Amino acid sequence: MKPTNIQDPEYFHKVVDCQYACPAHTPVPEYIRLIAAERYTDAYMINWESNVFPGILGRTCDRPCEPACRRGRVEDEPVAICRLKRVAADNKSDVLDRMPEIPEIKNGKKIALIGGGPASLTVARDLAPLGYEIHLYDEWNKGGGMMRTQIPAFRLPESVLDEEVNYILDMGISTHFNTYVSSLKEVLDQDYDAVFIGTGAPKGRDLHLPGREEAGPRIHIGIEWLASVAFEHTKSIGKKVIILGGGNTAMDCCRTSRRLGGEDVKVVVRSPFNTMKASPWEIEDAQSEDIPIYNNMPPKEFVVENGQLKGVLFEKVEAVYDEKGKRNLVPTGEPDVFFEADDVIIAIGQDNAFPWIERDLGIEFGKWDLPVLNKTTFQSTLPKVFFGGDAAFGPENVITAVAHGHQAAISVDLFCRGKDLWERPSPMTNLVSQKMGIHEWMYDSAVVSDIRYAVPHADKKKTLTNRKVEVELGFDQQLGFKEAQRCLNCDVQTVFNTSRCIECDACMDICPTSCITFTTNGKEEDLRGRLLAPAEDLSQDLYISDILKTGRIMVKDENVCLHCGLCAERCPTAAWDMQKFFYNVTKASSECLTPIPA
Amino acid sequence: MSYVKPVFSHPDLPANKVGYRKRDYEGAISTLCAGCGHDSISGAIVQACYELSIEPHRLAKLSGIGCSSKTPTYFLSNSHGFNTVHGRMPSVATGATMANKDLLYLGVSGDGDSASIGMGQFVHVIRRNLNMVYIVMNNGCYGLTKGQDSATADFGSISKGGSQNHFQPIDLVGMALELRASFVARSFSGDKKQLVPLIKLALSHPGFAFIDVLSPCVTFNNNVGSTKSYEFIRDHLEYPAPADYVPKAKEITVDYAAGTGTLVTLHDGSTLRLDKLAGDHDPSDHLNALRRHHEAVANGEILTGLLYMNKESETLHQLFNTVEVPLNSLRETELMPGTAALEKINQLFR
Ligand SMILES: Cc1cc2nc3c(=O)[nH]c(=O)nc-3n(C[C@H](O)[C@H](O)[C@H](O)COP(=O)(O)OP(=O)(O)OC[C@H]3O[C@@H](n4cnc5c(N)ncnc54)[C@H](O)[C@@H]3O)c2cc1C
Ligand SMILES: Cc1ncc(C[n+]2csc(CCOP(=O)(O)OP(=O)(O)O)c2C)c(N)n1
Ligand code: SF4
Ligand code: SF4
Ligand code: SF4
Ligand SMILES: [Mg+2]
Numbered sequence: 001m002k003p004t005n006i007q008d009p010e011y012f013h014k015v016v017d018c019q020y021a022c023p024a025h026t027p028v029p030e031y032i033r034l035i036a037a038e039r040y041t042d043a044y045m046i047n048w049e050s051n052v053f054p055g056i057l058g059r060t061c062d063r064p065c066e067p068a069c070r071r072g073r074v075e076d077e078p079v080a081i082c083r084l085k086r087v088a089a090d091n092k093s094d095v096l097d098r099m100p101e102i103p104e105i106k107n108g109k110k111i112a113l114i115g116g117g118p119a120s121l122t123v124a125r126d127l128a129p130l131g132y133e134i135h136l137y138d139e140w141n142k143g144g145g146m147m148r149t150q151i152p153a154f155r156l157p158e159s160v161l162d163e164e165v166n167y168i169l170d171m172g173i174s175t176h177f178n179t180y181v182s183s184l185k186e187v188l189d190q191d192y193d194a195v196f197i198g199t200g201a202p203k204g205r206d207l208h209l210p211g212r213e214e215a216g217p218r219i220h221i222g223i224e225w226l227a228s229v230a231f232e233h234t235k236s237i238g239k240k241v242i243i244l245g246g247g248n249t250a251m252d253c254c255r256t257s258r259r260l261g262g263e264d265v266k267v268v269v270r271s272p273f274n275t276m277k278a279s280p281w282e283i284e285d286a287q288s289e290d291i292p293i294y295n296n297m298p299p300k301e302f303v304v305e306n307g308q309l310k311g312v313l314f315e316k317v318e319a320v321y322d323e324k325g326k327r328n329l330v331p332t333g334e335p336d337v338f339f340e341a342d343d344v345i346i347a348i349g350q351d352n353a354f355p356w357i358e359r360d361l362g363i364e365f366g367k368w369d370l371p372v373l374n375k376t377t378f379q380s381t382l383p384k385v386f387f388g389g390d391a392a393f394g395p396e397n398v399i400t401a402v403a404h405g406h407q408a409a410i411s412v413d414l415f416c417r418g419k420d421l422w423e424r425p426s427p428m429t430n431l432v433s434q435k436m437g438i439h440e441w442m443y444d445s446a447v448v449s450d451i452r453y454a455v456p457h458a459d460k461k462k463t464l465t466n467r468k469v470e471v472e473l474g475f476d477q478q479l480g481f482k483e484a485q486r487c488l489n490c491d492v493q494t495v496f497n498t499s500r501c502i503e504c505d506a507c508m509d510i511c512p513t514s515c516i517t518f519t520t521n522g523k524e525e526d527l528r529g530r531l532l533a534p535a536e537d538l539s540q541d542l543y544i545s546d547i548l549k550t551g552r553i554m555v556k557d558e559n560v561c562l563h564c565g566l567c568a569e570r571c572p573t574a575a576w577d578m579q580k581f582f583y584n585v586t587k588a589s590s591e592c593l594t595p596i597p598a
Numbered sequence: 599m600s601y602v603k604p605v606f607s608h609p610d611l612p613a614n615k616v617g618y619r620k621r622d623y624e625g626a627i628s629t630l631c632a633g634c635g636h637d638s639i640s641g642a643i644v645q646a647c648y649e650l651s652i653e654p655h656r657l658a659k660l661s662g663i664g665c666s667s668k669t670p671t672y673f674l675s676n677s678h679g680f681n682t683v684h685g686r687m688p689s690v691a692t693g694a695t696m697a698n699k700d701l702l703y704l705g706v707s708g709d710g711d712s713a714s715i716g717m718g719q720f721v722h723v724i725r726r727n728l729n730m731v732y733i734v735m736n737n738g739c740y741g742l743t744k745g746q747d748s749a750t751a752d753f754g755s756i757s758k759g760g761s762q763n764h765f766q767p768i769d770l771v772g773m774a775l776e777l778r779a780s781f782v783a784r785s786f787s788g789d790k791k792q793l794v795p796l797i798k799l800a801l802s803h804p805g806f807a808f809i810d811v812l813s814p815c816v817t818f819n820n821n822v823g824s825t826k827s828y829e830f831i832r833d834h835l836e837y838p839a840p841a842d843y844v845p846k847a848k849e850i851t852v853d854y855a856a857g858t859g860t861l862v863t864l865h866d867g868s869t870l871r872l873d874k875l876a877g878d879h880d881p882s883d884h885l886n887a888l889r890r891h892h893e894a895v896a897n898g899e900i901l902t903g904l905l906y907m908n909k910e911s912e913t914l915h916q917l918f919n920t921v922e923v924p925l926n927s928l929r930e931t932e933l934m935p936g937t938a939a940l941e942k943i944n945q946l947f948r
Binding site for chain 1: 599600602603604605606607608609610611620621627628631632633634635637638640641787788790814816828829832
């Protein structure tokens with residue numbers, strides 16, 4: 001194999017598994033260390049730079065970082081990255097003086113943002129400090145999009161949402177709330193230099209089964225129902241409730257039902273339990289609120305008597321996989337099951353819908369009626385129109401909407417400056433030795449063996465009677481410190497200097513996880529098979545040195561490196577060094593804030 | 599400075615036949631200088647015991663005094679251990695082996711510990727063919743006491759302070775061969791590929807197995823002009839015949855059996871393969887071993903590998919026809935067989 005090019009920032013970026021997996025590439029280990037150092041405000045700002053909504057995400061993020069966390073490969077559970085973010089948000093001091101300055105003199109360009117969800121808000125956050133005049137439209141009376149209309153208050157208190165949404169709206173954004181945009185043409189006819197569409201995937205799927213029409217008002221579409229609860233149009237529900245569907249929306253619907261009067265609340269999914277789309281922790285939380293989940297039961301009929309909903313009839317099936325691995329739900333032949341219900345909530349998915357976009361504007365639509373977009377620039381086929389968030393490629397989550405927002409903002413900025421949209425700014429990187437003394441490091445290199453700490457919950461008696469009482473209490477500072485210590489500091493990189501190595505084997509011998517091997521070079525597949533420990537995880541890179549004096553090379557399998565620094569401590573010649581790698585995705589921030597010529 | 603090793607190990611490293619992982623053979627974090635050759639030898643011992651599936655409680659490690667003699671703290675922390683006084687490890691080892699023949703004995707010593715203060719003990723333990731492995735971590739100096747020349751320092755070798763050694767070295771390998779040690783090998787701390795199989799072989803050998811391992815002292819004897827530095831050793835290594843250890847459970851392939859190599863069967867049924875193509879060295883030929891070794895010394899080369907092995911080696915236990923079991927498992931009935939038995943013995947002297 002060729003020697004690893006550590007000059008390429010993506011090599012070390014990939015070693016920081018969590019950051020690499022985060023759509024917005026939040027510098028996770030950096031903020032975790034700051035939490036351990038009780039520097040909560042600094043930790044918050046590192047987050048805010050990258051993901052814009054640390055307090056919100058610290059409670060609700062889908063956390064793609066956690067399955068990627070290296071800790072999960074050396075023991076049972078990853079670091080509680082998401083809930084640590086909340087520790088930063090809960091314990092920070094005032095951050096207003098750290099917010100970017102908004103120039104009084106604008107740059108002369110005017111942008112419309114349609115939809116007030118996290119995608120649009122991120123675009124606003126990135127562009128307002130550059131002097132853009134920004135107009136944000138949303139059909140509701142406040143900003144936040146689905147973070148406000150969908151995510152229930154017992155998971156995300158309104159105060160947290162308001163705070164973080166307002167940091168952005170206070171940047172001089174002109175808001176047009178209670179304004180449903182019914183024609184894109186009308187928007188384009190105004191003098192906007194660019195338009196960003198972040199209208200989400202606002203249509204909940206219905207289920208057309210016998211009895212659907214007759215049962216009428218007792219059958220609800222999940223996301224519509226949640227929105228109406230959020231705006232307090234709906235304040236109660238029947239005692240017996242059935243939720244159809246197995247995603248996160250279903251989990252929010254059933255838990256909300258429990259708080260609005262539902263006593264016998266059931267979730268019924270058509271397929272096997274282990275294929276449910278909801279996040280495991282959401283399922284756990286629902287179950288701990290005494291909500292049973294029935295699986296392998298597709299609904300057949302809404303049973304209605306005398307115009308009154310009685311319940312739902314379910315078929316019993318099992319999952320059978322054919323040779324190609326395709327799943328079929330095959331009836332088991334058991335008798336159908338009837339569950340009584342006063343109300344049924346259908347939570348089986350969301351669709352995009354753009355009834356308000358005229359089809360003759362030059363914006364092409366493709367599969368599933370989604371706009372045809374460039375995946376890097378988020379530009380549509382009409383150059384001045386950009387999409388992001390759920391509106392771009394279908395429903396995802398908040399952090400993805402944020403990541404889209406950052407990229408779209410870069411594109412809008414380049415577009416308004418008449419530049420090539422492909423000349424995107426490179427990430428900001430830095431690599432600094434952590435050496436303090438012969439065997440001393442600037443980071444806490446010891447690896448603790450604590451298992452993952454659980455986030456304490458509020459008393460169920462309290463939370464189930466008031467839908468606004470937050471269930472999770474969050475880690476306090478002490479628990480936060482302990483959990484933070486579980487982080488392996490994957491951003492503190494092991495950096496190898498071939499010319500210094502005397503091949504004494506000290507690093508290879510000391511490495512607790514057998515990462516390092518000195519051997520003769522070969523093809524990757526061959527090398528992976530003859531290292532000290534088999535390197536079977538192909539997604540994890542091998543770090544290859546130049547040729548050493550004996551003709552061998554140093555190979556390090558990055559997979560389960562604990563970043564403990566022992567290799568560097570035992571190295572007599574400092575051929576290994578521990579160096580902190582900082583990687584920040586560059587946001588739209590043009591070199592100058594000078595007015596852009598018209 | 600780290601004082602403890604993380605508890606985690608590589609999840610894909612399998613347990614050996616007796617259910618232990620490699621980490622189970624490690625010891626406390628080393629306090630030797632970073633890069634010390636002795637640490638690599640510890641690493642090789644860990645690897646060899648793991649690969650041999652030795653149950654840690656079936657092994658006793660013994661040592662004298664010195665950086666080298668400190669190393670038993672850094673490997674096999676689940677095994678028995680005895681840190682004796684300077685140069686006296688062989689006496690304690692003799693007592694231990696005689697008392698309990700069920701354990702494997704691994705002695706670790708230094709060139710100071712064996713070739714200076716412990717020389718008398720060293721030569722006699724060879725004579726007795728005690729059933730043990732005896733590793734000398736040979737760095738040509740007294741590392742622990744700040745690097746004075748030891749008795750194995752080569753003539754003319756220059757110390758870190760710049761002074762030249764005016765004495766002829768004591769050649770431990772030559773001496774062991776001369777004394778007909780039943781197993782004599784030499785290796786280099788920086789060459790695990792050779793050292794690990796040699797340690798495995800030595801642990802399987804009945805009788806006294808001596809391995810002289812050149813092991814650079816990075817702090818006091820790794821300078822230009824030293825003949826025990828990483829660089830000098832690497833430049834002067836000679837391999838007579840690479841050895842490969844084939845455990846008895848592994849089927850000896852036709853390739854091996856009918857090939858050009860020499861197969862040596864050990865007492866436990868495992869096999870040593872010597873690749874003939876790489877040299878014409880037959881380790882059972884004592885005279886040849888002596889000749890090759892002396893030739894290498896004369897040529898300024900460092901001959902490494904298995905130099906000599908007596909296939910008919912008889913341990914002290916065999917020579918003395920000792921009881922089959924450890925002494926501490928003998929019960930009163932066996933130790934005091936009664937007047938009838940005594941009478942029988944007395945009859946022999948009448
Ligand atoms: C029940 C539920 C729970 C969820 N829980 C989580 C969670 O815990 N964590 C997570 O990360 N994600 C969660 N999500 C997903 C997440 O809310 C969305 O992925 C995210 O909000 C998408 O952001 P966005 O900016 O693309 O659009 P949205 O947040 O959908 O915002 C779009 C806004 O535009 C408005 N709008 C639409 N069309 C128009 C128009 N024509 N004119 C004016 N306004 C318009 C909408 O009313 C809305 O306010 C959940 C989703 C649902 C349905
Ligand atoms: C009876 C006695 N004499 C002298 C010493 C001092 N002393 C300690 S270690 C040592 C030499 C060790 O040399 P070596 O065995 O080569 O070990 P190394 O440190 O080089 O590995 C000496 C002389 C002692 N501890 N005890
Ligand atoms: S151990 Fe820490 S730095 Fe490494 S992946 Fe997990 S959270 Fe990220
Ligand atoms: S930091 Fe070095 S010693 Fe520690 S696990 Fe990684 S490679 Fe091994
Ligand atoms: S002084 Fe020499 S022998 Fe002792 S630990 Fe240091 S390098 Fe090793
Ligand atoms: Mg010595």
